[in-house]
Amino acid sequence: MFMMFERRKPLFTISVAAEMLDCHPRTLRIYEEEGLVHPHRRNNIRYYSQDDIETIKKICELMDELSLNLSGVRALFKAANKFHIRLERFIDEMLE
DNA sequence: ATTCTGACA
């Protein structure tokens, strides 16, 4: 189907995640290639957690509110990691 | 039916 559970947490297949985020599955795969999200995999199939969904929402916000492209987001992620900053808070502050 | 990867008139 399009959803499964693990430890009480819902996991969504790429098609469902894409619907929730109103974007193309291709886009989600690209974000993964860029190392922006790491959906859980089972039998080579991607399963997105609610957290993954939230992370991607943030990515979209960064792109259209700050006019950043994918490479910009990638740079931001790299910086956050380099300075040991919590990604969630980091992004929220960028959006303030 | 659904997803995956790789490729691009």
Next chain:
DNA sequence: TGTCAGAA
């Protein structure tokens, strides 16, 4: 980023 082919 969208779309399509070929395989799983």
